[in-house]
Amino acid sequence: MTQGPIDIDHEALRRRYAAERDKRLRPDGNEQYVEPTGRFASLLDDPYVTPIDRPARTDEVEVAVIGGGFAGLTTGAMLRQQGIDDIVIIEAGGDLGGVWYWNRYPGAMCDTAAMIYLPLLEEVGALPSAKYVAAPEIHAHALRIAERFDLRPRSMLSTRVTAVTWEPEAHRWRIETDRGDILRARFVTMGTGPLHRPKLPGIAGIESFAGPCFHTSRWDWSVTGGDPLGAPMVGLADKRVGIIGTGATAVQCIVPLGRDAKELFVFQRTPSSVDIRDNHPLDEEMTRTLGPGWQAEWLRNFAVLQTGGQAEVDLVEDGWTDISKRIWAKVVERMGPTFDLDDVRAAYEESDDEKMTEIRARIDAVVDDPATAEALKPWYRQLCKRPCFHDEYLDTFNRPSVHLVDTDGQGVDAIDATGVVVGGRHVDLDVVIFASGFEVGTDYARRCGYETTGRGGETLSEHWADGMSTLHGMHSVGFPNLFIVGHAQGGNLISNITHNLTEAAKTASAVIARALDVGAVEVETTAEAEAAWIAPIAAAEPGVLGNAECTPGYYNNEGGEMGRRQRLNGGGYQAGPVAFFDYIGRWRQSPDLAGLELRDVDGQRVGL
16 A cells, blocks of 8 residues: 655654553463463364364384374475385374364454465366465365375364474384374474464453353354354344454454444454455466465565565565565665665664555544544554554444543453453453454474473473573474474574474475485484574574563564573574575485484484
8 A cells, every 4th residue: 555755754664663562561471371371171073073082003114294284294295205105194183284173263363465475276277266375275275295105094173282202212203192092203393383372461360251252262163153154143233242352363454343243342452454455356367377486485475575676567566565565665765875784774664654654544444434434443562562564443343333442551450251341341242352462472392282301301391491492493402303384493483383384394294205215213403503593593682573662562572581592482584585495495405414413313413
């Protein structure tokens, strides 16, 4: 939504941003959220599938893939492409799909363009129906990957891992599950992701509400009626519904809730930055021109533009690339005989000020009530919180049945049997919905739901006590044959998580194939390589996402300290995502796999 020059008082904007941040700072930080226990313990269960009784497994496999979302599916696919068939995917859900299996709330869709978000489109011979696609289509694509690579027969569903332990004499990982399984695997990949374990706000009286109460990630269709495909939620036609939260999930489900509920009360602590999505069906003429390797081209084009690089054409053209193109234009304006990082920083600040001013102006243009419009305005930099894109969210607040309850950054005070208390005001409700997100800042073992114990009895939690410690975000010393499939300490491209997962899957499968080819029984990073990899990540400035000047959120440790631990847990390759993807692509094809040791049964290095 590029406009002409905008008159902005940048200093006044800095002061407003700081004031809005300060009122939201809390001493308890991440501890303000609580685990689902008591009444909410069932939030960790699967409401969609009743597990089928089966005998416990005690066999051995070549590769155990923990997690059946896009991380596990891309890893399984890449292993199959390497000719490795003796694999098992262990998934807690009743079907494959990960976050897109669990999240079935109304309006759910991904805010990253489908042409780059859906992995392996070329490999399965598919194209999305629109620029952005809804959750059912994303889940269907996950199952399409499973079908194409014959992964379903290689899957253990409705099965939670409870422990992963290295057995040095056997050179195997022992994997225990809640179904009584004791599997042994030569290699283990872990792609459990950060978006599957729901968290709840620590609101006083949270368990006291007498009516239906649930989290968006475990939507209770028996209460609301309707379905994930968009059928009207007739069960809410006579209900006063409250939703707590206005983040990326809430922005999507508030629209159908506002349409179907008798009354909807939206409890807001921090408004989201909501830009235009401009969703539309794919251009058939464009799709006919796609040739071999088109998705790799689109992925690189997006990553280059979104991280401030230059390209002749913007293939994706979305809100993510818009801000980066604006920044570069400002840099070009400022460039004189010399060029330094101060120019980039100033260009970013000016461009972001303009972008956020436009976003706030759009709210005034769309929302009829001036007080509601003012409360919906985000006063922070666009990348301080997950940017949102939606074409109907703001219009929903023009419905007379939809009420914004702004808490001025303080959140809900209490919940009782009949409703919610905010600022001394009681709001009577029939249904309460939590859109409070997932555990992102908690320890890895807590998010996984199990502990991993490596050589000498050291746990991964102990090894990472001062922050995540890996080579390439994948290998940790003392944990041979273990592969983390994620984004941290790698590309860390948060605007398109699946790009990170696909690259990690390619790397893990290539290393496993190399180890099998040369007869290695152990693959492990060296302590020196691990230390060298994390040193620049630990020393780096937090950057925009972790900036202490940002409003509190999971990007910046809820406004708390961004010390060594936080930088290691949330940082990436210092040269950026594109440079990392190029680097790791060369590395996994190199003859020496620098930083790794491939060892035989006697501990001698092999394969070099």
